[in-house]
Amino acid sequence: MGCILSxxxxxxxxxYTGRSGAMQKEHxxxxxxxxxxxxxxRADELxxxxxxxxxxxxxKVMLRSCTEQDDEFSIAxxxxxxxxxxxxxxxxxxxxxxxxxxxxRLIDYQRKEMKHQGHVSMDQEQGEEGFSLxxxxxxxxxxxxxxxxxxxxxxxxxELSKVMQDFGVNFTDVAENSPKQxxxxxxxxxxxxxxxxxxxxxxxLLRTKKLPMxxxxxxxxxxxxxxxxxxxxxxxxxxxQTNGYEIVRGHLRHILKGRGGRLV
Amino acid sequence: MRYMVMECHLSYAVxxxxxxxxxxxxxxxxxxxxxxxxxxxxxxxxxxxxxQKKSYRWIYSLGALAACLLFAFTAIxxxxxxxxxxxxxxxxxxxxxxxxxxxxxxxxxxxNADGVKLITDYVxxxxxxxxxxxxxxxxxxxxxxxxxxxxxxxxxxxxxxDWRRDKEEMINRHLKEYLSEKLDVKIPMDSPDVSxxxxxxxxxxxxxxxxxxxxxxxxDDQEEELPSDRVSDYEVQEQEQDELKENDPDDDLPISQNAxxxxxxxxxxxDDHEDRDDDDDD
Numbered sequence: 001m002g003c004i005l006s007x008x009x010x011x012x013x014x015x016y017t018g019r020s021g022a023m024q025k026e027h028x029x030x031x032x033x034x035x036x037x038x039x040x041x042r043a044d045e046l047x048x049x050x051x052x053x054x055x056x057x058x059x060k061v062m063l064r065s066c067t068e069q070d071d072e073f074s075i076a077x078x079x080x081x082x083x084x085x086x087x088x089x090x091x092x093x094x095x096x097x098x099x100x101x102x103x104x105r106l107i108d109y110q111r112k113e114m115k116h117q118g119h120v121s122m123d124q125e126q127g128e129e130g131f132s133l134x135x136x137x138x139x140x141x142x143x144x145x146x147x148x149x150x151x152x153x154x155x156x157x158x159e160l161s162k163v164m165q166d167f168g169v170n171f172t173d174v175a176e177n178s179p180k181q182x183x184x185x186x187x188x189x190x191x192x193x194x195x196x197x198x199x200x201x202x203x204x205l206l207r208t209k210k211l212p213m214x215x216x217x218x219x220x221x222x223x224x225x226x227x228x229x230x231x232x233x234x235x236x237x238x239x240x241q242t243n244g245y246e247i248v249r250g251h252l253r254h255i256l257k258g259r260g261g262r263l264v
Numbered sequence: 265m266r267y268m269v270m271e272c273h274l275s276y277a278v279x280x281x282x283x284x285x286x287x288x289x290x291x292x293x294x295x296x297x298x299x300x301x302x303x304x305x306x307x308x309x310x311x312x313x314x315x316q317k318k319s320y321r322w323i324y325s326l327g328a329l330a331a332c333l334l335f336a337f338t339a340i341x342x343x344x345x346x347x348x349x350x351x352x353x354x355x356x357x358x359x360x361x362x363x364x365x366x367x368x369x370x371x372x373x374x375x376n377a378d379g380v381k382l383i384t385d386y387v388x389x390x391x392x393x394x395x396x397x398x399x400x401x402x403x404x405x406x407x408x409x410x411x412x413x414x415x416x417x418x419x420x421x422x423x424x425x426d427w428r429r430d431k432e433e434m435i436n437r438h439l440k441e442y443l444s445e446k447l448d449v450k451i452p453m454d455s456p457d458v459s460x461x462x463x464x465x466x467x468x469x470x471x472x473x474x475x476x477x478x479x480x481x482x483x484d485d486q487e488e489e490l491p492s493d494r495v496s497d498y499e500v501q502e503q504e505q506d507e508l509k510e511n512d513p514d515d516d517l518p519i520s521q522n523a524x525x526x527x528x529x530x531x532x533x534x535d536d537h538e539d540r541d542d543d544d545d546d
Contacts, residue, residue, distance in 0.1 A: 047274050077291070078289070082306055156297075157270055158296070251282065
């Protein structure tokens with residue numbers, strides 16, 4: 001009886017030590033994960049730190065070695081980022097949670113790819129030169145012109161990003177604040193179109209660095225709560241309507257048309 | 265759908281689609297300013313929603329539990345107050361006493377002016393049936409409605425026949441015991457199951473005299489000597505009741521006429537009423 005009790009005690013001690021040992025390893029990661037939730041730079045840093053882990057988990061699913069050029073690797077990285085955002089201490093070990101999420105996303109991607117078997121992506125790089133189909137289809141156009149356009153677009157976007165920083169907002173914030181539902185998106189667009197019809201609102205925005213919410217609510221007839229909830233998104237869309245962002249406005253051309261298809 | 269790449273990070277990129285949505289997507293070697301046609305969207309929004317749902321789920325569970333408890337309490341409360349049977353009591357004032365399944369009084373109503381008057385300010389709720397009947401009887405005695413020789417007619421009404429039969433017997437026994445200490449009354453049970461001969465359960469009318477033997481076991485031959493005037497009154501009452509029975513046996517027995525003023529002699533409990541029953545049967 002005494003032997004049995006001592007064996008049991010040892011087992012319990014091992015279990016406790018094992019668990020607490022694992023938890024002790026996890027504690028630094030948990031602190032890093034919670035810090036990365038709030039700061040995208042820390043999130044990038046954590047991801048960079050765990051690139052070997054991400055590569056290893058991807059290889060397990062792909063059943064072959066994985067390079068950073070593979071789409072699966074990009075998907076695994078975003079899955080790791082999702083794990084950072086979604087992790088709670090109650091869910092147990094972070095690395096187990098992240099591994100599960102990576103596996104799940106990769107399997108979803110593989111299933112989706114199997115549906116498109118035989119189809120070729122416009123963006124997929126092919127051949128030794130690494131040109132995609134969309135690149136080849138644009139053979140008639142000047143490649144130099146295309147690269148100029150890309151540079152111009154990049155500059156415009158970087159300029160827009162700087163202006164947004166003056167308002168304390170970046171594109172990541174806007175993406176997280178962006179409406180997903182059709183109805184909400186339409187309500188926000190009504191507010192943006194109203195501001196386009198009343199340019200003094202845009203001037204006021206640039207001058208005061210504040211969103212003229214009351215007038216937008218009154219003019220668009222949208223619910224104040226809806227517009228308040230998507231404040232950062234509306235700010236970004238209004239800034240796009242100010243001078244200097246023709247390329248981005250051109251991308252959004254059809255949604256900025258008023259009723260009846262007239263461009264406002 | 266065309267997507268314009270707005271921002272690039274190590275693990276994700278932010279793109280703007282043609283409908284004005286900004287999305288976080290997997291960064292498949294994108295460059296800022298690039299236009300792509302296929303993206304893999306980050307599912308963070310779904311996770312948040314799931315978390316929010318889960319964090320508020322306990323509220324829904326609590327709400328459902330509260331609703332169930334409220335429903336249960338309401339059902340119990342209604343069951344307790346649900347009328348299972350009614351006892352109609354006719355002295356001269358008439359009453360209806362409603363009881364629930366556990367013979368607790370849930371309703372009391374005076375059926376005539378005297379009945380209403382008698383139960384004014386009387387609190388009956390949550391009292392057992394026997395107690396309420398005793399207290400009504402006491403009030404009737406105090407009010408002069410019930411005295412020696414009075415008749416209390418009882419009529420029970422319930423869907424459950426077994427309950428009705430049990431209660432008839434119980435009330436009968438109880439009132440006899442209670443009243444035998446105070447008065448002599450008749451308590452006919454108005455019930456279709458009871459034969460006319462069994463309807464009247466009579467408690468001896470005359471009180472026992474002080475010098476008489478107080479032994480309870482009286483032989484059949486021994487009878488109390490009643491005052492002659494009272495005997496005649498009783499006989500008159502009997503005759504009237506017999507006449508009424510002949511005419512319409514299903515009617516309630518009439519309320520007895522007032523007996524002559526009672527003596528101050530003590531009224532002792534004895535078994536003569538059984539003898540009287542035998543006499544009536546004759």
